[in-house]
């Protein structure tokens with residue numbers, strides 16, 4: 513089968529593990545704490561977002577709301593395509609500056625401009641957004657056993673459903689140093705904005721630099737791209753907090769001041785979570801510590817991580833049935849031909865849809881346990897450079913990739 517493609521994500525381990533925020537992650541906290549505290553001070557109080565209040569100027573570009581009666585709805589029984597992104601690069605000059613992380617960012621990310629072009633192309637090719645929670649649902653079979661089934665899914669005639677998911681929407685310290693936005697904030701009209709700093713160090717509130725706000729803005733301009741109001745599913749770890757807010761605990765040291773700051777960050781992220789939900793975003797687990805599920809971690813470690821995610825992330829975003837495998841690594845080394853102890857444990861904790869990464873939008877409803885496994889395609893530097901054909905149904909990499917800002921690492925297609 514073509515779905516075996518997790519090796520491409522192995523290098524991401526290095527990238528995402530470089531700067532840990534604390535907790536049980538290994539001792540590289542110094543790099544992390546530096547920019548973590550920068551983010552904290554940017555977040556401190558609510559003054560940051562109130563004094564520089566992001567104000568909507570997008571009213572006049574918004575189209576009429578989507579009218580569900582204006583289209584003919586038809587059943588969709590085919591493949592539901594699924595694309596996933598990491599946070600997008602806001603400032604290529606910071607991301608692709610030749611430092612140790614530049615090539616990893618080139619491999620696994622797209623720029624904000626590339627991302628917008630990908631959305632536009634998907635829209636032009638007739639894709640419409642559905643939420644991953646819409647695609648399958650849990651029921652009982654004739655014998656009373658809980659099973660997952662494909663939902664009856666309707667789309668406007670001529671359209672094709674598309675699920676989007678976004679991994680590691682945590683605004684890790686290394687991202688803050690490398691040209692990504694710092695956090696999501698809520699503007700005075702309830703819309704989401706990103707906060708960050710431009711290369712000159714100026715505060716920037718924008719709706720054009722972050723994957724979340726770009727998609728929201730695109731959907732406001734093109735309501736028929738999201739006939740159900742769906743956006744994407746945000747795949748969150750917990751070890752650096754969530755959504756740019758440092759809501760995590762640290763088991764190595766914990767002072768009253770740390771706890772007070774954590775409580776402040778928790779209060780600050782709540783309206784962001786509420787605004788995301790109101791906009792149509794949903795949430796999934798990416799494990800607390802971005803841990804490997806393939807068998808190198810003990811069951812006790814996986815249980816502790818899962819509990820910690822529920823305590824520190826689930827408590828803020830609500831329960832979820834969706835699990836996105838860190839590094840794409842499948843539980844027990846194989847989630848398809850077998851159902852191992854790690855998979856069974858994760859399923860017992862409420863997960864029903866288990867997402868890896870692959871070369872097609874593969875999905876399989878497991879027969880022996882109430883669960884679905886699926887693969888996602890990955891628009892990023894590697895596939896823009898080397899998998900143009902596979903993504904032509906969504907976009908032509910030639911039209912998307914911005915070779916002017918990316919490192920000179922070649923492409924496999926003819927110019």
Ligand SMILES: [Zn+2]
Nearest residue numbers: 679680838839
């Ligand atoms: Zn990840």
